[in-house]
Amino acid sequence: MQISEYHESAFVPITRSRYTYKEMPALFESMRQASDGYCEIIHHKKGFNKASVDRLIASDHFREFWGDRYWGSFHNLLAGCWNFYIMNDVKPFDDFRLIRSLYPDGAKHCYSVGLMQPYIMHNILDCKDLHFLDVDWRIHYAHFQLEEMFRTGRFEDRSSTIKAIQDLHLGWIAFSPTPPVARHQVDPSTLCRLDQEECLRNLVAYQKNREKLQAITWNLSALHDAQFVPHKGMPVIYLSNAIEELYTSKKQFQRLLDRVTESISIGQKALFAYHAAGTDEIGLYLLTRTEPAAPDASNGQTNPEDHSAYRVETICRDLYHRKNTGVLLPYETYFEKISATKAPPRCAAKIRALQSANAQN
Known part of the structure; x- marks a missing residue:
């Protein structure tokens, strides 16, 4: 780690x-x-x-x-006193299915925050390698416990998966229906607020699919401090809502993009997936590394690392809403301020079209 x-x-x-x-x-x-x-x-x-x-x-x-x-x-x-074990993203399965349909070819190097999301991500995208990113050490502790269980074959079917989940040591759960304590009674609803059966199936599937991974890493860090390893394939970074202002400043967001850019070659692309908290509203943003600007010695800018360049376009974006005093308020992310795409299509429409096509097949 x-x-x-x-x-x-x-x-x-x-x-x-x-x-x-x-x-x-x-x-x-x-x-x-x-x-x-x-x-x-x-x-x-x-x-x-x-x-x-x-x-x-x-x-x-x-x-x-x-x-x-x-x-x-x-x-x-x-500090580990307010832990988002419960997946607040509504139907992230659709995020990854949409990504798979838009980018069916080529190796995908997967990075994800959250507890359940990385496992779902690999099952759907068939990741080359999987990198667990989180600023909360207890999320990594939960991943470690799950990894130990995967290694001993605890997720064979629905009943064994439920038993394994019950054995997890999870404490101080954010938005728990019971008062926060050092160790909670755990069940599938502790991991997934919605779609619990699909979450159970994904844990069973991951136990089989994890053998396909060439590498697994843990990064205990904020997104902007995470390590992005150079690869020939496309990095896919699942952000959930971790780039909201509460968690990531504008300067830190810029540093995140710089770090990802430095991990890919000129002309290579990286995909960011954003998911608004408590909703099924998502956005996909494609970063392409471009030729860096020439250093301007007249301004004292001579360090080549100061001139990494990229272009960001919005593949699709829903209208994001945030609850505030009981009212749904629209908002934008940092991506909207830098994206070259001014009128992107809605991801929800693309997901509906994909679901309709799959239903007809």
Whole structure:
């Protein structure tokens, strides 16, 4: 597992930037114990105890975390006290089926945030390799537990899959129907708010399909700090809603695009899939690396890395809506500000057409 500089500096149990698979159980256990003590304070299960805080949060980051310790905050997510295990994306299966229909050929190098989404992504896109991206260490802990179960064949059918899910150690669940605790009672609804049967089938399918993967990696990092490995095929990056302003600033979004651009060759393409939270509204954005601009020495710009260039076009985009005080409000992402496509088609229309064509076959 690759660790970002930020995570390494912020969390006391994390002492280096890379952990082997064999080292991950000890890391996750030390993080779990330290985080549980901190989360008990955050969720008012016990009073403030500086020693409990110091076991998790480095002193240089204390004010940053403690100043943003309120319900649903980003730093509570980082600390493992507000975890989005429950898939909030409505029918992401359709996102990946649309991508498969639009780009049927060529190797796909898959990157995904979230818990269930990476498994669905590989099942549908037949990824060459699969890269788990998340800023929340507990999501990676859940992936590690699932990987251990896949390796021992726990997902043979529906009943064995349900039993395996029940054995997961998941704590401090965001938007849980029960009060957040260090370890929840887990069932399929903990992973998928909707389409639970399809989620179960995808876990069974992934156990078989994972053998096709040439590599699996974990990146404990924000999107803009993630490692994108150079490949000859097309990177496909599933973002869910992680580029919203709450999670990603404009500067960080720019850094994400720069990192992806640097991982591909001139003329090569990368596909980004965005999914609005709590809806089935999606957008697909294609980035093409172009010739970099010539360095302008008169402005003191001489570093070639400052001149990576790309073009972004919108393959399709639905109208995004965000709930705010009970009202659905439309919004745009950072992509809309840089895309060369001014009137993209609706993804929903493309999905309906694909479903209609499949029904006739």
